[in-house]
Amino acid sequence: xxxxxxxxxxxxxxxxxxxxxxxxxxxxxxxxxxxxxxxxxxxxxxxxxxxxxxxxxxxxxxxxxxxxxxxxxxxxxxxxxxxxxxxxxxxxxxxxxxxxxxxxxxxxxxxxxxxxxxxxxxxxxxxxxxxxxxxxxxxxxxxxxxxxxxxxxxxxxxxxxxxxxxxxxxxxxxxxxxxxxxxxxxxxxxxxxxxxxxxxxxxxxxxxxxxxxxxxxxxxxxxxxxxxxxxxxxxxxxxxxxxxxxxxxxxxxxxxxxxxxxxxxxxxxxxxxxxxxxxxxxxxxxxxxxxxxxxxxxxxxxxxxxxxxxxxxxxxxxxxxxxxxxxxxxxxxxxxxxxxxxxxxxxxxxxxxxxxxxxxxxxxxxxxxxxxxxxxxxxxxxxxxxxxxxxxxxxxxxxxxxxxxxxxxxxxxxxxxxxxxxxxxxxxxxxxxxxxxxxxxxxxxxxxxxxxxxxxxxxxxxxxxxxxxxxxxxxxxxxxxxxxxxxxxxxxxxxxxxxxxxxxxxxxxxx
Amino acid sequence: xxxxxxxxxxxxxxxxxxxxxxxxxxxxxxxxxxxxxxxxxxxxxxxxxxxxxxxxxxxxxxxxxxxxxxxxxxxxxxxxxxxxxxxxxxxxxxxxxxxxxxxxxxxxxxxxxxxxxxxxxxxxxxxxxxxxxxxxxxxxxxxxxxxxxxxxxxxxxxxxxxxxxxxxxxxxxxx
Numbered sequence: 001x002x003x004x005x006x007x008x009x010x011x012x013x014x015x016x017x018x019x020x021x022x023x024x025x026x027x028x029x030x031x032x033x034x035x036x037x038x039x040x041x042x043x044x045x046x047x048x049x050x051x052x053x054x055x056x057x058x059x060x061x062x063x064x065x066x067x068x069x070x071x072x073x074x075x076x077x078x079x080x081x082x083x084x085x086x087x088x089x090x091x092x093x094x095x096x097x098x099x100x101x102x103x104x105x106x107x108x109x110x111x112x113x114x115x116x117x118x119x120x121x122x123x124x125x126x127x128x129x130x131x132x133x134x135x136x137x138x139x140x141x142x143x144x145x146x147x148x149x150x151x152x153x154x155x156x157x158x159x160x161x162x163x164x165x166x167x168x169x170x171x172x173x174x175x176x177x178x179x180x181x182x183x184x185x186x187x188x189x190x191x192x193x194x195x196x197x198x199x200x201x202x203x204x205x206x207x208x209x210x211x212x213x214x215x216x217x218x219x220x221x222x223x224x225x226x227x228x229x230x231x232x233x234x235x236x237x238x239x240x241x242x243x244x245x246x247x248x249x250x251x252x253x254x255x256x257x258x259x260x261x262x263x264x265x266x267x268x269x270x271x272x273x274x275x276x277x278x279x280x281x282x283x284x285x286x287x288x289x290x291x292x293x294x295x296x297x298x299x300x301x302x303x304x305x306x307x308x309x310x311x312x313x314x315x316x317x318x319x320x321x322x323x324x325x326x327x328x329x330x331x332x333x334x335x336x337x338x339x340x341x342x343x344x345x346x347x348x349x350x351x352x353x354x355x356x357x358x359x360x361x362x363x364x365x366x367x368x369x370x371x372x373x374x375x376x377x378x379x380x381x382x383x384x385x386x387x388x389x390x391x392x393x394x395x396x397x398x399x400x401x402x403x404x405x406x407x408x409x410x411x412x413x414x415x416x417x418x419x420x421x422x423x424x425x426x427x428x429x430x431x432x433x434x435x436x437x438x439x440x441x442x443x444x445x446x447x448x449x450x451x452x453x454x455x456x457x458x459x460x461x462x463x464x465x466x467x468x469x470x471x472x473x474x475x476x477x478x479x480x481x482x483x484x485x486x487x488x489x490x491x492x493x494x495x496x497x498x499x500x501x502x503x504x505x506x507x508x509x510x511x
Numbered sequence: 512x513x514x515x516x517x518x519x520x521x522x523x524x525x526x527x528x529x530x531x532x533x534x535x536x537x538x539x540x541x542x543x544x545x546x547x548x549x550x551x552x553x554x555x556x557x558x559x560x561x562x563x564x565x566x567x568x569x570x571x572x573x574x575x576x577x578x579x580x581x582x583x584x585x586x587x588x589x590x591x592x593x594x595x596x597x598x599x600x601x602x603x604x605x606x607x608x609x610x611x612x613x614x615x616x617x618x619x620x621x622x623x624x625x626x627x628x629x630x631x632x633x634x635x636x637x638x639x640x641x642x643x644x645x646x647x648x649x650x651x652x653x654x655x656x657x658x659x660x661x662x663x664x665x666x667x668x669x670x671x672x673x674x675x676x677x678x679x680x681x682x683x684x685x686x
Contacts, residue, residue: 013653016668048655187611190652225558225595226607226651228664263551264558267595269649283553285592301550343655345616350655373617382612418613418654429612436611436649442592 003036004082005057009112010041011197012229013190019052021070026054029077037082043198045112046352047099055094058084064094099368104330105354106338107315108191111198116233119240122201128246130317134209135254139169142213146316148324150336155181155272155309156384156413156489158335158402161316164306167296168214171304176216178207178258179281179300179307182223182230183265183272186385188416191340192310194352196223196230199314200237201246204260206313208251209320210306211258219260220300222277225267234262269386269440273488274307276442287442288488309414311340332358335401335412345382345418346372355400362396364417376421380505382429384413386436387493389500390420390429409496426505431459433497441490448491451482455498465511472509475502529570538563539571543578553579553589557596566597601644602637604682607661610647613654622658623647625672630679642683 008014008023023039030037045053050066054076063084065076072089079087091097105111114121122128134142147162168176180203184192196203207219223231238260241247249257263281265271271280275289278300299305315337319327328336335357341364343350348370365371365378372378380390389410391398398404405412420429437452455478462471479495486492502509529536542559546552556575560567567590576583590596608623630638630645637644653659656668662678670678 012666013656013668016653016659016666017656051656184652185650187650188613188654189650190654193652226648226661229666263554265595266554266558266593267648268593280554281551283551283589285589287592344613345654345657347655386612416613416654418616420616424616429615432612432615440649 003038005038005040007040007042007055007057007062009044009051009053010116010229011044011051011194012227013048013194014044014051014053015229017051017067018069022052022054022068022073025070025073029073033077035077035082040115042114043111043116044194044352045094045100046108046194047097047349048351049349050091054081056081056084060084060093062094064091064097065089066091099349099351099353102368103354104338104356106318106327106330107202107311108195108199108340108352108354109318110202111194111352114199116198116200117236117240119201119244119246122199126321127201127317128205130320131205131208131246131252133320134212135252135256139213139215142209142320143169145320145324146213149319149327150324150331150334151312151315151319151327152335152402153309154311154315154339154414156186156411158412161308161312164296164308165210165213167294168216168304168306171297173303175218175301175303176214177300177303177305178210178214178216178219178313179278179295179305180207180219180221180313181272181274181277181307181309182221182227183277184227184310184414185224185269185272186387186414186416188344188382188385188418189342189414190344191342191352191415193227193230195310195314195340196227197233200233201241202314202317203234203310204237204241204247206316207260208247208258209316210308210313212256214304214306216304216306217257217259219258220281221260221262222265222271222281223262224265224271231262231264238262268442269436270442270488270490273442273490275488277307278305285442287444288490290487311414330356332356332399333401333403335403339400339412339415341400341415341417343369343417343419346374346378346421347419348373357401358399360397360399361391361417364400365396365419369419372419372421374421374423376423378419379422379424380420380426380429380501382418382420382497383416384411385416386433387411387489387496388413388416389496390426390504391500392504394504410500411493411496426501426508427459427463428508430498430501430509431456431463433494433501434459437490437494445485445487445491447482447485448487448494451478451486451491452494454478455482455494459498459509462509463511468510472502529573531568531570535564535568535571536574539574540578543575547578553581553586557590561596566600568600569598602641604642604663605644605646606679606682607646607648607651609649609651609653609657609659611650611654613650614657614659617657619658622670622672622675626675629676643679 053066055062079085152158271286276286280286340354434455441448651659
């Protein structure tokens, strides 16, 4: 009897809409019918509106069916889906679905294709080639490769990764650290989560390479506790990496050491700010630190520390494997390589889109996204998380590029895009931005701690029509103070969504 | 200072009265013993205690403070900083509703109102029958399939009021 390989994603988002039940139904019916199958719980392909997505391996390639609720599984068997049979939920070959076909997947090359916990799958799909290359190189050459690739921090600040690493290489300390910022707290973002669940070995590989490049022998992944699935995936993959000598005292017989551990956050948004994260890792309140000193000089436990986002570190292996030139051919201007975009909110086809920098917001929203889920016009898009600007239709032709966004007083950030249709009340969104800051401010600096509270009050008065002209002046002045007077991006960027909402949608701020 | 006398050491006694059961005390001691050698051990210990007991009781703080050689005030400062840690016993099931923007764009505000109304509680509250504690959460990383919720650590997407009712009913089923 031949065995058919069937894929049902084990990603948390897929599980959240019933993938476990669908997988169980497939197993049960295959057994009843005496059909031999091998069920693989892969990462998500990122076409989240199709979850639970079932893929069947055929001679032609993998055939997709979705979204398949557990109650639909029987009809799939009736239709002969085991051999790729026709069905109203069939989408043909997965790789030919335009949403996926039109992407450029480098960092997410394996996500959705492989069994995330199979080291063998990982190696067969190009895994650990970057590490093998790095093990033959001098630290300075690894760093040169990362610098030449143009890779910038994908967490939001877009600082060149190679320069950060070089500082740590040059700093002296008894112990150096690689810290992965996996505190993906921005609403509208989930690429870190998908990557950690869908291809955890690539993050381990990237961090190990960072260790080889800087002389750091110890690493921590600071993971938000809202991601229990990613926690399990990382811990299991780390254990496998240790037992196969991809981590530990003697990596692949090189005599080089790298130890790695996951630490959980505890629901504080501010701990995504790098210095606050380091405080939290040290077991303290996550209050931000003054800079300087930079974490690269005095970071975790006062030692030189590389701190990078998940996607930054996970992009390193392919750069080492394929070379800096390969990576930098993607992108535009000073934004090189690809960005895994996350299309979210009120959108018909939401999910993960990895593309070279340079495509426009409109292409993402309509060519990939298919417009609003509600079928109504898209009125605003918040790009870059809760601290990012709300962008109106008139800015939809902006190309995705760090500098172009900055010039508009917007930010690309971690690549999250939250779509709102025309039923949105932009004054309520502005108020929420301030309210969120009151809840999540670490409290260290006054503009953020007090300013956000005052911000909520001023917006309430403005919208209640209490001498609105005066309130608007006050609100803008308060925002200026927060932008220039806050210690970190929390207070410094909260005004972005507020001011952009006020500038582009003033009609919503009336009584 | 002039007139220095030899330092008198004031012995600090652990409070003997505790509201913790013997089992719970042992759980807290075990967490400390297992984790206190870690660099930055406090958060791992608090997580471990909360996952064992469901919350971090006041009397657990006394033990942790002693074991880590920190003051109770320092530990209170850490617990109160982080939204996730709680110092009161929760209901048998913890339901977290996402309040963040992506979920707002697909009806999270209405879902939040519905949840509070049908459960008869506000955020951080527990239903009278002790079954459900409702918490706010700011993003569960499920932003393309909102509104999102997490029920006892399990992510749920596209949570309509009907689905919310079904999740609560399932949670209330005696297991």
